Amino acid sequence: MCIDIGKLQMSKTNNILDIIEAGIKAENIRQKAIANNIANLETPGYRRIDVEFEQLLAKCLNSAGVVDLSEVEPQIYRPKQTPVKSNGNDVNLEAEVGEMIKNTLRHKAYIRLLSKKYKQIELAIDVGGR
Amino acid sequence: MEVDNVFDPIDITISGLRAHGKQMEIISSNVANARTTDAGKGEPYRRLEAAFKSDGDMEGVKLDKILTDMSDFLKVFDPGNPHADEDGYVAMPNVNLPVEMMNLNIATRMYQANVAVLKRYQQMVETTLELLR
Numbered sequence: 001m002c003i004d005i006g007k008l009q010m011s012k013t014n015n016i017l018d019i020i021e022a023g024i025k026a027e028n029i030r031q032k033a034i035a036n037n038i039a040n041l042e043t044p045g046y047r048r049i050d051v052e053f054e055q056l057l058a059k060c061l062n063s064a065g066v067v068d069l070s071e072v073e074p075q076i077y078r079p080k081q082t083p084v085k086s087n088g089n090d091v092n093l094e095a096e097v098g099e100m101i102k103n104t105l106r107h108k109a110y111i112r113l114l115s116k117k118y119k120q121i122e123l124a125i126d127v128g129g130r
Numbered sequence: 131m132e133v134d135n136v137f138d139p140i141d142i143t144i145s146g147l148r149a150h151g152k153q154m155e156i157i158s159s160n161v162a163n164a165r166t167t168d169a170g171k172g173e174p175y176r177r178l179e180a181a182f183k184s185d186g187d188m189e190g191v192k193l194d195k196i197l198t199d200m201s202d203f204l205k206v207f208d209p210g211n212p213h214a215d216e217d218g219y220v221a222m223p224n225v226n227l228p229v230e231m232m233n234l235n236i237a238t239r240m241y242q243a244n245v246a247v248l249k250r251y252q253q254m255v256e257t258t259l260e261l262l263r
Contacts, residue, residue, distance in 0.1 A: 092148060094144050094147040094148050094151060095144055095148065097144070097147075098140050098141065098143075098144035098147075098248075101140055101248070101252055102137045102140055105136075105137075105252070105255050105256070105259070108256070108259050109259055109262070112259055112262035112263060113262060115263075116262055116263075
């Protein structure tokens with residue numbers, strides 16, 4: 001998941017707002033997935049779901065040419081890697097809480113970046129108006 | 131410069147939570163079966179013990195295997211018991227309740243310690259994010 005900054009600058013495609021928006025959208029879907037996992041903590045046979053987004057985004061940003069961010073849709077998948085309990089369920093409460101904390105922190109970072117970006121724009125408007 | 135992952139400490143503490151949560155399961159099994167004279171195989175319940183393992187220097191912890199305690203069973207005189215031998219003695223599980231209570235305390239404290247680290251680290255990252263305000 002390594003993004004080449006040079007390539008990122010060269011692709012004139014996306015302004016930063018689009019990237020942040022896509023990120024926030026993905027975090028929202030992931031939060032839903034985690035809530036769903038926790039809700040099904042004791043459902044027999046339930047396998048946990050996860051959302052893949054950052055890897056897809058990195059792949060897209062690394063590829064040459066114009067990237068259409070609307071094509072980078074967060075993918076819901078079942079990892080099927082965690083050990084299964086006796087009722088065929090593989091949700092672990094601690095793991096989900098950890099994922100939730102990570103998700104919240106990422107979400108916070110994106111929101112802060114977004115507000116920072118808006119402040120920059122505002123500043124430019126202010127200076128222009130004077 | 132090596133790039134380190136911001137979320138590694140979270141994964142490590144979660145591995146601790148999972149391992150000690152599992153240990154709690156083992157302790158509860160031991161306590162619940164403290165007087166189980168027949169655990170199949172023709173012998174009383176044998177107490178279980180958790181063995182933790184780390185995959186590497188910064189890889190967190192995991193429950194490696196669950197070992198059975200092979201120490202001797204305690205013989206108790208109880209002629210009315212259907213599992214008693216011809217002399218009236220019954221083999222009781224090798225579970226020692228005070229030991230289990232001690233392990234229970236340790237497991238609880240370990241769990242709490244991991245939660246404390248998790249909380250503190252979350253606060254740290256949030257402090258960093260404050261810089262973005």
